[in-house]
Amino acid sequence: MQAEYDIGPEPENFAGAAAHWDTAKFGSWIRAGLDSWFHPRATAGLRAVAFRPLVLNPDRDPITQLVDSVEAIPGGLERVRDAAAEALATWTGYSANAGEVLDALLRLAKRLPTAAHVPALRRLFFDGHLNDQPRKELLALQALETALEHVSLGDGERLLRDLRRAACWRPYLAATWLEGMARADKIDWFEGLRALRGDLEQVDPEGVDLRPMMRRMLTRAGDAYEVLQRLKSLNTLDPWLERALFGGERPALDFTWTRVLTDKNKPVLALVIGEDIAPLYDDPDERDRIDRFYEINSRRGLGPVKRERTPPSRAPETRVRRGRSPEQLRKMLLGDAEFCALH
Amino acid sequence: MPSEAGAAVHTETAMAPGAGGSHPAADVLGTKLNFLLENLKELEAGRARIVNLFDGLKATHVCPDHVRQLVAALPPPQSDTWEIYRDLLDHIRGFHQTLYFRRPSPPVWDRPIALVVERSLFDQESPPSNEVNADPSAKKPFRLFSEQYIRAAKSQRRVQEPVTNKTELVDLLEYLREGLRNGLADRGLGAAGRVVFFTPVDTLWEELTAARFRGDSNPFPDPGPANRVCDFLGLPYRNCWLVELRSRSKLGDLVEQGKLTLAAPTVIEAWAHDYFRHWPREDAADPWGRTLHVGDGLVGRAESEGRPEAIVDHLSPTLLSADFEVSILGRVTARQIPMQKDVNEFLTSKRELTVMVQEIVARVAPSCRPNTT
Numbered sequence: 027m028q029a030e031y032d033i034g035p036e037p038e039n040f041a042g043a044a045a046h047w048d049t050a051k052f053g054s055w056i057r058a059g060l061d062s063w064f065h066p067r068a069t070a071g072l073r074a075v076a077f078r079p080l081v082l083n084p085d086r087d088p089i090t091q092l093v094d095s096v097e098a099i100p101g102g103l104e105r106v107r108d109a110a111a112e113a114l115a116t117w118t119g120y121s122a123n124a125g126e127v128l129d130a131l132l133r134l135a136k137r138l139p140t141a142a143h144v145p146a147l148r149r150l151f152f153d154g155h156l157n158d159q160p161r162k163e164l165l166a167l168q169a170l171e172t173a174l175e176h177v178s179l180g181d182g183e184r185l186l187r188d189l190r191r192a193a194c195w196r197p198y199l200a201a202t203w204l205e206g207m208a209r210a211d212k213i214d215w216f217e218g219l220r221a222l223r224g225d226l227e228q229v230d231p232e233g234v235d236l237r238p239m240m241r242r243m244l245t246r247a248g249d250a251y252e253v254l255q256r257l258k259s260l261n262t263l264d265p266w267l268e269r270a271l272f273g274g275e276r277p278a279l280d281f282t283w284t285r286v287l288t289d290k291n292k293p294v295l296a297l298v299i300g301e302d303i304a305p306l307y308d309d310p311d312e313r314d315r316i317d318r319f320y321e322i323n324s325r326r327g328l329g330p331v332k333r334e335r336t337p338p339s340r341a342p343e344t345r346v347r348r349g350r351s352p353e354q355l356r357k358m359l360l361g362d363a364e365f366c367a368l369h
Numbered sequence: 370m371p372s373e374a375g376a377a378v379h380t381e382t383a384m385a386p387g388a389g390g391s392h393p394a395a396d397v398l399g400t401k402l403n404f405l406l407e408n409l410k411e412l413e414a415g416r417a418r419i420v421n422l423f424d425g426l427k428a429t430h431v432c433p434d435h436v437r438q439l440v441a442a443l444p445p446p447q448s449d450t451w452e453i454y455r456d457l458l459d460h461i462r463g464f465h466q467t468l469y470f471r472r473p474s475p476p477v478w479d480r481p482i483a484l485v486v487e488r489s490l491f492d493q494e495s496p497p498s499n500e501v502n503a504d505p506s507a508k509k510p511f512r513l514f515s516e517q518y519i520r521a522a523k524s525q526r527r528v529q530e531p532v533t534n535k536t537e538l539v540d541l542l543e544y545l546r547e548g549l550r551n552g553l554a555d556r557g558l559g560a561a562g563r564v565v566f567f568t569p570v571d572t573l574w575e576e577l578t579a580a581r582f583r584g585d586s587n588p589f590p591d592p593g594p595a596n597r598v599c600d601f602l603g604l605p606y607r608n609c610w611l612v613e614l615r616s617r618s619k620l621g622d623l624v625e626q627g628k629l630t631l632a633a634p635t636v637i638e639a640w641a642h643d644y645f646r647h648w649p650r651e652d653a654a655d656p657w658g659r660t661l662h663v664g665d666g667l668v669g670r671a672e673s674e675g676r677p678e679a680i681v682d683h684l685s686p687t688l689l690s691a692d693f694e695v696s697i698l699g700r701v702t703a704r705q706i707p708m709q710k711d712v713n714e715f716l717t718s719k720r721e722l723t724v725m726v727q728e729i730v731a732r733v734a735p736s737c738r739p740n741t742t
Contacts (some may be wrong), residue, residue: 037410037411038411039710040413069455069462070641071459074454074641075452081643090487090607090608094605094607163524197524198520199524202523205529229524238526238540
């Protein structure tokens with residue numbers, strides 16, 4: 027609606043102009059815009075008009091602003107999706123600003139996924155296009171995150187599986203790959219963790235910084251009993267894995283004490299994931315493996331006293347802890363404040 | 370608190386329209402300025418800037434002398450409107466030492482302040498805060514966190530994105546906190562030509578941010594409050610997590626400790642911002658700027674005013690690390706944001722843009738008779 031007081035003829039308007047653009051026009055607009063924006067000699071002024079006839083705030087990320095502006099045009103976002111796919115597919119790393127442009131294109135592809143991105147991503151990884159880039163590690167991680175946006179597509183999943191076995195695979199990709207694939211239910215988290223154990227340790231030798239990822243992955247796995255069975259299946263739970271899974275103020279896996287109602291209310295340790303607990307019932311055949319968890323809990327030192335929890339109803343009544351006397355248990359747990367607190 | 374309008378009366382008198390005799394240099398300058406403004410009028414984004422410049426000059430918060438120096442330094446008029454806009458912004462930033470923080474009577478505030486930023490500011494690609502003839506190092510991509518911290522955190526997958534639940538949000542918060550403590554790049558916030566906007570922590574702000582996420586004991590935030598914060602601050606953000614950096618110290622202590630330059634903003638410092646509104650418009654004695662209130666794609670409709678705002682030149686990594694605490698205000702939805710033409714219409718508010726151009730020219734180059742055809 028025209029204002030009551032005339033403010034002059036309508037100026038050139040991005041939405042009006044771009045409404046008539048086809049995919050090719052959007053493509054050249056994006057490529058020229060990004061090249062200007064990230065040009066080594068770009069100034070704030072140049073960035074502001076890099077995507078003319080759209081004026082952008084030169085101090086914010088251009089991709090966010092570009093997508094928000096195009097969204098106002100009916101059909102615009104879909105044409106930009108196709109245009110972005112073409113720009114990513116034809117990207118080359120020869121210019122000084124190529125890395126920055128690629129990073130922006132990957133963020134655009136992540137925001138607007140399409141099957142057409144998958145071959146472009148495959149080309150980036152497998153044809154060595156990232157090798158000469160100064161920030162190749164961050165770019166590879168960005169490309170991996172973008173690929174994970176396409177994991178629901180058959181080609182996307184194949185790309186990710188191929189990447190794991192490829193010469194271009196690097197340990198720093200392991201955590202993102204593992205969590206992304208487990209989250210999409212494309213791999214079993216435990217098998218993935220075992221397979222990538224070496225890479226993960228390289229990325230986090232202390233087993234400290236991967237804890238958030240471990241915590242999220244196990245929270246998602248959810249079933250404490252299932253997790254317990256998986257951990258029991260390991261021959262050893264080495265110090266690194268112990269620190270990564272059980273260490274820290276918010277460990278991925280925690281313990282609590284619970285009582286066995288069918289065995290004179292004896293206290294037993296239980297593994298905790300979120301609200302789910304799995305008591306460590308005694309099983310003579312698995313005693314060594316169960317003892318490992320008691321030892322881990324002892325090593326965790328004088329932590330805050332945990333509340334007792336009631337074991338889940340599915341606990342097998344036949345596998346109660348009968349093998350040890352209270353004295354043996356006490357000895358095993360000497361110094362464990364949680365145990366003392368129960369007596 | 371001294372009256373802002375009163376403090377600048379002398380300048381207003383000295384630069385009154387028509388003061389001084391006709392001078393060829395002034396005519397040249399006036400013609401150049403007129404050409405510049407007429408071209409800005411052709412750009413949707415240019416119109417809001419014209420209105421804000423007019424209001425700033427009228428309130429004597431923008432000094433005609435400074436505009437005169439700026440226009441004089443601009444290259445000869447170009448035929449391409451976009452190049453005019455480009456050169457103008459570059460020169461504003463290039464002359465920031467002369468032009469910025471000139472609004473008299475900065476606000477005084479005896480309590481903490483808050484900065485609201487997009488989550489991407491910390492570690493995603495963002496443009497350099499460069500200026501004309503800047504140090505080449507300033508042209509590196511700008512991120513608040515150091516590349517080393519980002520690289521380690523990404524390879525260790527400390528944060529899952531998109532964040533969809535409380536566990537993931539706690540991870541994001543811890544990542545931001547750790548980064549603020551130990552992972553800041555060596556530049557901090559704000560740079561030559563790029564100022565830091567903040568709002569005072571007052572009762573309304575406490576109320577707006579009451580549900581901010583500060584840790585495991587808080588519930589996963591609803592989108593409503595983050596949207597409201599953007600509405601009140603006139604921020605065009607969509608589909609992002611909104612982060613608050615709140616100072617522990619009072620504004621005065623921060624300014625003293627960090628040797629900060631402080632002022633309420635004018636269009637000069639805010640040239641890049643589409644939703645900036647000069648405040649106060651008339652002769653009111655408000656030492657703060659005040660953002661536009663935007664909401665539901667409308668501007669200035671739901672509330673008459675946005676939040677008070679002011680600017681400082683720079684927050685060093687040391688100051689950010691020691692004096693600011695991080696919380697997450699929530700996720701901004703795909704909310705509708707106003708179109709530039711709606712902002713223009715609201716700012717113009719029943720005034721003639723052509724008349725404003727004439728007034729600006731008359732104030733900046735008093736002896737010049739602008740083309741009124």
